[in-house]
Amino acid sequence: MLTSGGSAASVDAFVAAREAAGNPERPSVYMSDQSHSAQARAAVIVGIRREGIRMVATDGEYCLDMKALARAVAEDRAAGFQPMAICANAGASSTxxxxxxxxxxxxxxxxxxxxxxxxxxxxxxxLTRDGARLLAGIERADSIGLDPHKWLFQPYEVGCLLVKDASKLEDVFAFGTTVLQDTIWGANHPNINDRGLQLSRSFRALKIWMSIQTFGMSAFRRAVSKGMELSKRAEAYVQESRTLELLTPASLGIVCMRVNPAGAGLKDETLEEINREVLARLFWDDLAFVSSTSLHGTFSLRLCIINHSTSWNDVRETLEAVERFGEEAVAA
Ligand SMILES: Cc1ncc(COP(=O)(O)O)c(C=O)c1O
Structure with missing residues (x-):
């Protein structure tokens, strides 16, 4: 089902999950401390109280820690909560x-x-062989939120919710509407309104369909693959650099790093100031749009290579600018 975005997809998924769990009195949901805020917001929207929203610790690679998850679920069951959904990241936003x-x-x-x-x-x-290997297991999910307006290069807005068993959505969203009794109510096609929040909707499928017809699926596959390759090259560049410190290795198309010249012995606070300045200069120079994030409290620059036209030259020039701005900021 196409939605306005990933946030809306999570809301519909959690509504179905709550129904599938039998509408428990004290529901709880689990996600990692790296999950996008859209997940916690979706949980609040479906009526989970704050104490029922559990942010599970992650390991050194920012992946959910299974032991911490098992512990949280067991503790909650003992305290009278009814665990309703567990939310996994397949590409956490930060890393x-x-x-x-x-x-x-x-x-x-x-x-x-x-x-x-x-x-x-x-x-x-x-879509890519490497990516499919990295995402193995995703097919076992009850629901998956996807954003074609991210790595399928579509203009805003188009998100997507895939649900293993569509009847789980219909169990909760299908109501029937008297003023729509003249329509061929789902007779020869699924009635999407029976599967989610939105009734009147734009023709989101058109842009996806047209761009795939025009460019071919292989163009999308190549573009995603290129983003993953470039992020690996960026990781290698950062590892070689004496000015940059790798904070997280390339994962999908994201690499996190900061300016931290080898042997300079700079404190985290100073490094944050320096890296904020680098980020601002990159922004004002209009060279590239690099974002920042916080990794368990450490300020980090974040390269997310998601534009199909980005080349290695673009990435290299960006990294060189980060080094140059960083060295200037350290010297100042
Ligand atoms: C991992 C992840 N989940 C969910 C969202 C929310 O999606 P949307 O902005 O399409 O609602 C985003 C980013 O926006 C994201 O990066």
């Missing part, structure tokens, strides 16, 4: 981290909990 999808699917099966995968950013990596 591109992919949670242990197979283990999470095993856990959800054993515990009878709905598995939602937030693949808004990373899902389209599945």
């Amino acid at each position: 591109g981290a992919i949670d242990p999808l197979q283990e999470m699917a095993d856990f959800c099966e054993a515990e009878d909990i709905w598995l939602h995968v937030d693949a808004a950013y990373g899902g389209f990596a599945a």
Whole structure:
């Protein structure tokens, strides 16, 4: 089902998950401390109280820690919560981290909990052989949120919700409407309004269909693949640099780093100031749009290579500018 974006897809998924769990009195949901705020917001919208929204710790690679998840679920069950959904990241926004999808699917099966995968950013990596390998297990999810307006290069807005069993959506969203009784109500096609929040909607499928017809699926596959390759080259460049420090390795199309000249012995606070300045200069120079993030409290520059026209020259020039601005900021 096409939606306005990944946030809306999560809301519809959590509504279905709540119904599938039997509309528990004290529901709880689980996500990692790297999950996009859209997940917690979706949980609030479907009526989960703040104490029922559990942010599970992540490991050194920013992937959800299975032991911490199992502990949280067991503690909550003992305290009278009814776990309703577990949300996995397939490409966390900050780092591109992919949670242990197979283990999470095993856990959800054993515990009878709905598995939602937030693949808004990373899902389209599945078009490539490497990406499909990295995302193995995603097919076991009860629901998957995807954003064609991210790595399928579509203009805003188009998100997508895939649900393993569409009747789980219909169980909760299908109402029937008297003023629509004259339409051929789902007679020869699924009635999308029976599967989610939105009734009147734009023809989001058209742009996806047309661009795939025009360019061919292989063009999309190549473009995603190129983003992944460039992020690996960026990682290698950062590792070679004496000015830059790699904070997270390339995952899908994301690399996190900061200016931290080898041997300078600069404190985190100073490094944050320096890196903020570098970010501002990149922005004003209009060279590239690099963003920042916070990795368990550490300020980080974040390269997310998601534009199909980005070349290695663009990435290299950006990294050179980061080094140059960084060296100037350190010297100042
Ligand atoms: C991992 C992830 N999940 C969810 C969202 C929210 O998606 P949207 O902005 O399409 O609602 C985003 C980014 O916007 C994201 O990167």
